[in-house]
Amino acid sequence: MSDNGKRPVTDPETLIAALATGEISDGQIEALLSLLAEDTPASRELACRVQDTRIIGGWLEAECNTHFAKETADLISRLWRDSCRAFVVDTMRLVSAEAQSREQATKRTRTGKSSRRASRHLRPATRRVRVFPYVVMAVASAACVLVAFQMGFFKPSATDSVAKNGQPEPVNPWPPAEVAKKGQPKPVELESSELEVVAATGARRSDGQPLKPGDHACAGDVIATGPAGSVTLRYADETSLELRAGGELAVLPGEAPVGAKERSKGIELRAGGLAVKVAPQPKGQPFAIRTPQATTTVVGTQFSLQVRDSRTCLQVTEGTVQFERGHESLLVEKDTIAVADERRPGLLVFRLAGNLALKKPATASAMKRYFSASWAVDGKLTSAWNGSPAPQWLLVDLGELCKIAAIQIFPLTTRPSDHRYYQYRIELSKDGNEWHEVVDQSANTTPSTPEGDLYLLPQVEEARLVRVTMLTNSVSLNVHVAELCVFPPQEGEAEPVRPPTSP
Amino acid sequence: MIDLESAIAATRNGDVESFGWVIEACHAHVRAYIASFVRDANDVNDIEQQTFVFAFEHLNEYEPGTHFLAWLKAIARNEVLSHRERTRRKRESQRLFEADRLLQRVAELLPNRVEDRVSALGRCMEELPKEQRTFLVSVTGRRGTLEEWSVGAGFAANVVRKRISRLYAALRNCIEHRIVTGDLS
Numbered sequence: 001m002s003d004n005g006k007r008p009v010t011d012p013e014t015l016i017a018a019l020a021t022g023e024i025s026d027g028q029i030e031a032l033l034s035l036l037a038e039d040t041p042a043s044r045e046l047a048c049r050v051q052d053t054r055i056i057g058g059w060l061e062a063e064c065n066t067h068f069a070k071e072t073a074d075l076i077s078r079l080w081r082d083s084c085r086a087f088v089v090d091t092m093r094l095v096s097a098e099a100q101s102r103e104q105a106t107k108r109t110r111t112g113k114s115s116r117r118a119s120r121h122l123r124p125a126t127r128r129v130r131v132f133p134y135v136v137m138a139v140a141s142a143a144c145v146l147v148a149f150q151m152g153f154f155k156p157s158a159t160d161s162v163a164k165n166g167q168p169e170p171v172n173p174w175p176p177a178e179v180a181k182k183g184q185p186k187p188v189e190l191e192s193s194e195l196e197v198v199a200a201t202g203a204r205r206s207d208g209q210p211l212k213p214g215d216h217a218c219a220g221d222v223i224a225t226g227p228a229g230s231v232t233l234r235y236a237d238e239t240s241l242e243l244r245a246g247g248e249l250a251v252l253p254g255e256a257p258v259g260a261k262e263r264s265k266g267i268e269l270r271a272g273g274l275a276v277k278v279a280p281q282p283k284g285q286p287f288a289i290r291t292p293q294a295t296t297t298v299v300g301t302q303f304s305l306q307v308r309d310s311r312t313c314l315q316v317t318e319g320t321v322q323f324e325r326g327h328e329s330l331l332v333e334k335d336t337i338a339v340a341d342e343r344r345p346g347l348l349v350f351r352l353a354g355n356l357a358l359k360k361p362a363t364a365s366a367m368k369r370y371f372s373a374s375w376a377v378d379g380k381l382t383s384a385w386n387g388s389p390a391p392q393w394l395l396v397d398l399g400e401l402c403k404i405a406a407i408q409i410f411p412l413t414t415r416p417s418d419h420r421y422y423q424y425r426i427e428l429s430k431d432g433n434e435w436h437e438v439v440d441q442s443a444n445t446t447p448s449t450p451e452g453d454l455y456l457l458p459q460v461e462e463a464r465l466v467r468v469t470m471l472t473n474s475v476s477l478n479v480h481v482a483e484l485c486v487f488p489p490q491e492g493e494a495e496p497v498r499p500p501t502s503p
Numbered sequence: 504m505i506d507l508e509s510a511i512a513a514t515r516n517g518d519v520e521s522f523g524w525v526i527e528a529c530h531a532h533v534r535a536y537i538a539s540f541v542r543d544a545n546d547v548n549d550i551e552q553q554t555f556v557f558a559f560e561h562l563n564e565y566e567p568g569t570h571f572l573a574w575l576k577a578i579a580r581n582e583v584l585s586h587r588e589r590t591r592r593k594r595e596s597q598r599l600f601e602a603d604r605l606l607q608r609v610a611e612l613l614p615n616r617v618e619d620r621v622s623a624l625g626r627c628m629e630e631l632p633k634e635q636r637t638f639l640v641s642v643t644g645r646r647g648t649l650e651e652w653s654v655g656a657g658f659a660a661n662v663v664r665k666r667i668s669r670l671y672a673a674l675r676n677c678i679e680h681r682i683v684t685g686d687l688s
Contacts, residue, residue, distance in 0.1 A: 017668040029605050036608050047612040052675040058538025062531035064644025069530040072552050073523030076559045201647045213655040475545040
């Protein structure tokens, strides 16, 4: 359907079909525009078909994007909790005042039918709303959405295609298992150390063969994602891995100790980011992930790993993970970042609780309604500062001169398939007059990930003000920072990373 | 079944979690409406979210008992217009957002047609057989190309394309039929 150097097909039927399948090329859009150039009955009929096709497409996108609705609901819920309480209180006051005035008016005119009509009219505003059923429904709904999302939104499943309420779940209606029943070979069951591809975009094996859902990856296989690719893999025990854009991993042969029922799992992450959710592992057979700088061993938890710039960065979001480098080993707990850097000895640890920027005063050159600068330092990745149009800056005042060893920034990402990238600079200042640039990502084209970007400063800096200048968002004029973390040097570690000073 | 008015009333009375139900009930309508003006999925996401945030902020201006969806769509339309104006002002000289020109031209040729058609589509979707609806939702939410999805589903890509075209045509006919007969309720 794409141009591929050939003349695009200009038949209206073909153009509308291409619009429906989402495969319409720029040349075909131009062809449609030329057909719609004049205001004739034929062009109006074609315009109607284009419009209806887009309306249908938008409706279907919304149905398969129900987690977006959940995110929006969560966002508004947070808005209310964090910023809008006053608004709701005001609204309640207004509603209550309105109801009182209506009630008084009703009392004055209460005769026959008019009185009954007035009281009916008042009912929505004055009746006492029972909150409990809504809370129960909201919790149940949230749980359902969460479970569906965690199980993989489009994971092929023949049994879950119809929800209890009769609405179809957005799953593949012809999962591989069903296709197999129709005459194709039955899929091979996964070995304990083998992986199944759940979803893949632009991911390939080392021999260049593209990966597709349902493929298996065995020991020795190397999988790489392109600059805008990603792949989600799953073991038989539901342990799942999501390799981000620009990543590469190799599947390691698992070990099978004497008496063990199954092989252990192993992965070598060579580059890029990897989000991992590990199901409880058999006793004595932890799941190991090797990187060029370190080894991560886990028995069941949730964390992410990122290999970038000769550095492995581990961020634990649930449970505890063992992180090893050479003879050094440490247990990394929840909300802790551990770094193994080839240019630094040992392991570095940053605790989110030690974030110097947390809840510090923040300002920005521009803020969109309800997306204030303080949301970039509120300790939550689910809320963000939003400035528009780019470029815009965000400034955090640490309150006093602080020693800074590392900075972590989380530009906003909305979902795994969102391959937007941000370009930005980070500067430090002691007094607001002289600024010293410590991070320059003005030429960055690597998509941002939920793991954020951690920068170890070449030397410990002393500063009070941190300024992030967001230059570009690749998909929008809005620039966002979900969180900005500023970490002090580790205890006893300040001296080794400080540059030698002359006597 | 969600009682929209009750959820709105509960939200206005301080039970903010109920607004989640409001969004669940309306977001397909709102997204379809926005998608008729804006082609880029990221822009549609942004505008959709801004619409609901604005609606929440101004919920006290909504008159209970009137047409909530029409009120939401009016907000969405304003957000689309603001988005276009912002885009036009900033990127006037760079030929970005070219694809939206198509939908702008369509809107010029067909003024004041979208809202009824979205309502009609809602009814048509309810009538669409479950298997066909699931197929369309799955193929729309695919990751990767249509070819990749088709291979995963065990079908030739052209078969899938033809099926999509047929179902879209059936839905377009259904919308047209409802518009002509005035059956939008």
